[in-house]
Amino acid sequence: MNPVVVTASDAATPDPEIARLQRRLKREIAARHEAEAIAERGLRDLFQRQQEITLLEHIAVAANEAASVEDAMRRALEAVCRYTEWPLGHLLLVRGHAAGEALDSTRIWHDDAPGQFAQLRALSEDIAFSEGVGLPGRVLVTAAAAWANVGAPDESAFPRMPLLAQLGLSSLFAFPVVIGNEVVAILEFFSRERQAPDESMLRLMAQVGTQLGRVIERRRAQERLLHDALHDPLTALGNRKLFLDRLEHFLVRSQRIPSYQFAVLFVDLDRFKAINDGLGHQAGDQVIVATARRLTACLRQNDLISRDPEGEDGHVVSRLGGDEFTILLDNINGAATPIRVAERLLQALAAPLQVGLQQVYVTASIGIALSSSGYSDVQVMLRDADIAMYHAKQNGRARWMMFDQTMQEGALRRLTLEAELRLALPDGQLFLQYQPIVSPKDGVIRGFEALLRWRHPVLGMISPVEFIPVAEEIGLIGEIGGWVLGEACRALSVWQQTSASVLSMSVNVSAVQLNDGRLVELVTRVLGETGIAADSLKLELTESAVMADPEHALAIFKQLKSLGVRLSLDDFGTGYSSLSHLRRLPIDTLKIDRSFVSAMDTHGDKRQIAEVVVMLARSMGLDVVAEGVETSAELNILREMGSDFVQGYFYFRPLDVEAVVAALSRQNAGGTILQHQQLGSELNY
Numbered sequence: 130m131n132p133v134v135v136t137a138s139d140a141a142t143p144d145p146e147i148a149r150l151q152r153r154l155k156r157e158i159a160a161r162h163e164a165e166a167i168a169e170r171g172l173r174d175l176f177q178r179q180q181e182i183t184l185l186e187h188i189a190v191a192a193n194e195a196a197s198v199e200d201a202m203r204r205a206l207e208a209v210c211r212y213t214e215w216p217l218g219h220l221l222l223v224r225g226h227a228a229g230e231a232l233d234s235t236r237i238w239h240d241d242a243p244g245q246f247a248q249l250r251a252l253s254e255d256i257a258f259s260e261g262v263g264l265p266g267r268v269l270v271t272a273a274a275a276w277a278n279v280g281a282p283d284e285s286a287f288p289r290m291p292l293l294a295q296l297g298l299s300s301l302f303a304f305p306v307v308i309g310n311e312v313v314a315i316l317e318f319f320s321r322e323r324q325a326p327d328e329s330m331l332r333l334m335a336q337v338g339t340q341l342g343r344v345i346e347r348r349r350a351q352e353r354l355l356h357d358a359l360h361d362p363l364t365a366l367g368n369r370k371l372f373l374d375r376l377e378h379f380l381v382r383s384q385r386i387p388s389y390q391f392a393v394l395f396v397d398l399d400r401f402k403a404i405n406d407g408l409g410h411q412a413g414d415q416v417i418v419a420t421a422r423r424l425t426a427c428l429r430q431n432d433l434i435s436r437d438p439e440g441e442d443g444h445v446v447s448r449l450g451g452d453e454f455t456i457l458l459d460n461i462n463g464a465a466t467p468i469r470v471a472e473r474l475l476q477a478l479a480a481p482l483q484v485g486l487q488q489v490y491v492t493a494s495i496g497i498a499l500s501s502s503g504y505s506d507v508q509v510m511l512r513d514a515d516i517a518m519y520h521a522k523q524n525g526r527a528r529w530m531m532f533d534q535t536m537q538e539g540a541l542r543r544l545t546l547e548a549e550l551r552l553a554l555p556d557g558q559l560f561l562q563y564q565p566i567v568s569p570k571d572g573v574i575r576g577f578e579a580l581l582r583w584r585h586p587v588l589g590m591i592s593p594v595e596f597i598p599v600a601e602e603i604g605l606i607g608e609i610g611g612w613v614l615g616e617a618c619r620a621l622s623v624w625q626q627t628s629a630s631v632l633s634m635s636v637n638v639s640a641v642q643l644n645d646g647r648l649v650e651l652v653t654r655v656l657g658e659t660g661i662a663a664d665s666l667k668l669e670l671t672e673s674a675v676m677a678d679p680e681h682a683l684a685i686f687k688q689l690k691s692l693g694v695r696l697s698l699d700d701f702g703t704g705y706s707s708l709s710h711l712r713r714l715p716i717d718t719l720k721i722d723r724s725f726v727s728a729m730d731t732h733g734d735k736r737q738i739a740e741v742v743v744m745l746a747r748s749m750g751l752d753v754v755a756e757g758v759e760t761s762a763e764l765n766i767l768r769e770m771g772s773d774f775v776q777g778y779f780y781f782r783p784l785d786v787e788a789v790v791a792a793l794s795r796q797n798a799g800g801t802i803l804q805h806q807q808l809g810s811e812l813n814y
Contacts, residue, residue: 206239232258274304300324304334364421372447392467395514398452471529492527562783576633579617640674663693723757730762
């Protein structure tokens, strides 16, 4: 067998099949490497994406579970530092929303190396990062995430770069927290390794910034809702709920600390309804807003420190509603402080207000309640301040009153009267007495004044001075006044038929009746029902009721005079009257108040006032009736002055119907003045 001999030329020529297989192997290896690279990139991208999702989930959880915005931001700093493996993160908040806004460098950090970066943290908190200053200032301007590296060409624009290099930090990254287009905060992070801008990182942090922006937006909405729930929309003052919350806080403190004292001032504008009715509700709102500003501006900080649990000042003045305000005075040393504050408030409110083209004068009544009274209930303390305010109004308005226990007793009495008075008329508890009006010349009864009385089955006799104001305030005076007028005129109709002299009947009319629009109709109806002559009915109104609105009184008086009714001005001289208005009123009689008649024989000033009233009446062609005549000396003086009529205990106390009939019978039989006096003593209470 011959051996195969391979020559060099044969070895240099590759086998085509082998070459093909080799090429195929290379392609497969390259494809496998490419597939592995693709798979590796995919896994890496998938892992990256999972990490991003995890970060966003952590941010979302932080946003939902955080007790505050600061807590949410602190958790976000931690999550980003953990995601990026950067050791340090910091929060800056935007202050202001206009040009020139700046950043507040907070003390909220995430620090993986406590103590190592203390110097950087202190420097960062001290720098005022305005627009363009440092990396946070650049982010504030651009509203976009940004990188900066130590040793960068523009390093001079970053005031912390030298310290970063000293601490072994290489890069600084920051991104904005945004609500819409508004940057509300900036988060900045520091890296030991040098970082290059990463588009995916920028997109991720933009999402984080938007997500955190929703946290702040949600908190803002919650704060707005809470603010609206606790504040008056017109004045922006605290409302009743906020006031009571703060009052409760003060009350608890006073119970815990015996030496601690505070006070409540209850402020109510005087005659505010007249402003609303006369100028309209828009003008009334302007007055309320102006009053709120005056009250707030008037209070010095050392007079009152009403702080909420978070330490926020303000809202010392609250608006309870309408024209009612309350003020909390904190850390007082007794009654002197609230009194001083109340007097200063009254002075501040007394200055005129310009409402449109109208100058308006507003006064207020103030009630004061002190914590030293030992309160345990906020509602009770507020009630007592309200009661004191009511007493300030009752005592003339434009003043302050300090609450005492007698006021509470009076308030309870008043509540009882309000309830019982509603039953008094239908239950027949009300009745009339009649005080004779006598001619001092001959002692003859010329008429009567009808006097309303209330005999309660349990409380006994209740003074008109006490219950008539209550009837006016609860809206019963119209009904009661109509009943009085009818009863008095019916009684007069009977007595006129048996009397030898011409008799008249005087009936008091309240200011409420004068203004309710039904007085003329009532008088017309009663005259028709009873059949008495119109000129035998004399309606008495007080000077203050008439002069409160002289033009309106003049219009009503003219209508009454057209019916033939006579008119009398009661308690003349006790208030302020304009003679120009007085001369225009078609009145027939002036009554001298009992305060001028009593002891006029020993007080020359009283006698002089009475003489002036008589002279004024004569010049105007009016009759004069003197009230409260109790002694012969008073009677003689009035007779000498020329007073037409007198009434008082010298002749008669108020009489019931039977006593009136007896007095008229005695008079018809020719009784003397002495007999009148004796009859008055025998028949009256």
